[in-house]
Amino acid sequence: MATTEALFNPHLEAVAGHFARALEAAAFDGALIPSGEPPMQFADDQPYPFKANPRYRQWVPEASPGCLLAVEPGRRPLLLFRQEADYWHMPPSIPDAPWTRAYDLRIVSDASEARAALPTGRRWALLGEPAPAWDGLGEANPAAVTAPLDYGRAAKTPYEVECLARASLAGARAHRAAERAWRDGASEFAIHLEYCRAAGAREEDLPYNSIVACNEHGAVLHYQHLDRQAPAARRSFLIDAGAPYAGYGSDITRTYAAGPGPFADLVAAVDGVQRRLASLVAPGRDYRDIHLEAHRLIGGVLADCGLSRVRDDDAVDAGVTRAFFPHGIGHLLGLQVHDVGGLMADDTGALRPRPEGHPFLRLTRDLAEGFVVTIEPGVYFIDLLLAAARADRRAALIDWDRVEALRPCGGVRIEDNVVALAGGPRNLTREAFAAT
Numbered sequence: 001m002a003t004t005e006a007l008f009n010p011h012l013e014a015v016a017g018h019f020a021r022a023l024e025a026a027a028f029d030g031a032l033i034p035s036g037e038p039p040m041q042f043a044d045d046q047p048y049p050f051k052a053n054p055r056y057r058q059w060v061p062e063a064s065p066g067c068l069l070a071v072e073p074g075r076r077p078l079l080l081f082r083q084e085a086d087y088w089h090m091p092p093s094i095p096d097a098p099w100t101r102a103y104d105l106r107i108v109s110d111a112s113e114a115r116a117a118l119p120t121g122r123r124w125a126l127l128g129e130p131a132p133a134w135d136g137l138g139e140a141n142p143a144a145v146t147a148p149l150d151y152g153r154a155a156k157t158p159y160e161v162e163c164l165a166r167a168s169l170a171g172a173r174a175h176r177a178a179e180r181a182w183r184d185g186a187s188e189f190a191i192h193l194e195y196c197r198a199a200g201a202r203e204e205d206l207p208y209n210s211i212v213a214c215n216e217h218g219a220v221l222h223y224q225h226l227d228r229q230a231p232a233a234r235r236s237f238l239i240d241a242g243a244p245y246a247g248y249g250s251d252i253t254r255t256y257a258a259g260p261g262p263f264a265d266l267v268a269a270v271d272g273v274q275r276r277l278a279s280l281v282a283p284g285r286d287y288r289d290i291h292l293e294a295h296r297l298i299g300g301v302l303a304d305c306g307l308s309r310v311r312d313d314d315a316v317d318a319g320v321t322r323a324f325f326p327h328g329i330g331h332l333l334g335l336q337v338h339d340v341g342g343l344m345a346d347d348t349g350a351l352r353p354r355p356e357g358h359p360f361l362r363l364t365r366d367l368a369e370g371f372v373v374t375i376e377p378g379v380y381f382i383d384l385l386l387a388a389a390r391a392d393r394r395a396a397l398i399d400w401d402r403v404e405a406l407r408p409c410g411g412v413r414i415e416d417n418v419v420a421l422a423g424g425p426r427n428l429t430r431e432a433f434a435a436t
């Protein structure tokens with residue numbers, strides 16, 4: 001596997017180029033990018049977990065609070081690294097990894113020292129969450145700068161793809177451990193702990209809250225609880241969980257049946273659809289077409305599994321697929337699990353519409369070389385949606401006995417992370433599972 005070190009400097013050059021173009025077009029001299037500060041809990045002296053500004057993380061692989069990056073086209077970036085005198089907490093150690101050589105790295109103990117270290121007479125764009133520490137330094141998040149940056153972030157550099165590949169490896173390893181724990185009869189809570197252990201991550205380091213869902217809980221799209229009690233019967237298991245690497249995160253879902261039978265058949269059918277859709281990820285492809293194709297293919301699965309009396313386009317047109325597959329087929333992935341810019345028509349910030357009747361699709365762009373997207377079809381037994389289908393013309397098109405038989409298994413989702421490349425898609429998730 002390529003080292004991230006060798007890939008980092010070309011990555012930095014590409015990012016610096018994006019920033020230079022965006023800043024120059026909007027007549028800014030440079031950008032100030034704070035790493036961020038963890039917010040405090042209401043009426044308390046405890047902070048929430050620190051989540052670094054993703055714009056900072058695109059430049060700096062290791063993030064700690066209170067730092068300020070100053071970027072000016074044509075100059076070495078200045079990293080004002082906060083190491084405060086604090087005997088309550090352990091100050092962050094000064095980074096000395098190879099990436100630091102690309103920076104003018106200076107240690108500051110607080111925001112006023114950072115402000116004093118900045119070159120003067122510049123028109124700065126301040127790119128991050130506004131905070132009193134940086135008041136008055138520049139214009140906060142001007143759209144003329146953020147729109148082209150967000151638009152450009154969809155195409156990942158080889159360094160970013162490598163970070164995502166490593167995040168996928170850690171995720172696949174942890175998914176294997178979670179599956180073993182489930183098969184051994186663990187509770188959702190115990191599976192979650194095992195997942196974190198195997199991922200080498202504490203909970204707050206994960207790219208998003210893991211969905212660890214046994215049986216019916218698989219029907220809750222963003223199921224957020226962790227039962228302490230193992231379920232009395234072990235029928236099915238859906239886990240949607242990622243892992244971090246240098247600020248990038250994987251986003252992986254797998255679903256398991258306890259044994260052979262109709263639910264296992266449904267899992268296999270959705271897996272087949274997932275592979276087919278992943279093979280469509282290519283530069284030039286309108287991602288909306290992948291979403292619409294997902295509906296058609298799921299229309300086939302519903303008929304094959306005896307859930308629907310109509311199939312393919314007929315199932316889509318009748319609204320049957322919507323009752324079982326109510327979310328988008330996926331999204332951009334990168335520094336944020338739902339990475340920015342998914343709905344942009346161009347770099348001005350104009351929006352590209354979703355297909356009518358598909359309000360939850362998060363990505364409407366034509367894919368280009370280096371885009372990393374998720375492909376995550378699903379079939380769920382969601383009471384709310386099934387009740388609506390039962391109350392309208394779809395009632396006669398659905399086999400309700402079949403639904404009742406599968407409802408205790410919750411639902412199926414299979415989610416991979418896929419890179420669009422001219423030579424054919426690279427499936428980071430399948431690659432990672434094959435290597436673990």
Ligand code: GLY
Pocket residue numbers: 208240241251337376415
């Ligand atoms: N884990 C959130 C998602 O799949 O989009």
Ligand code: MN
Pocket residue numbers: 251330331374376415
């Ligand atoms: Mn996802």
Ligand code: MN
Pocket residue numbers: 240241251252253415
């Ligand atoms: Mn997911």
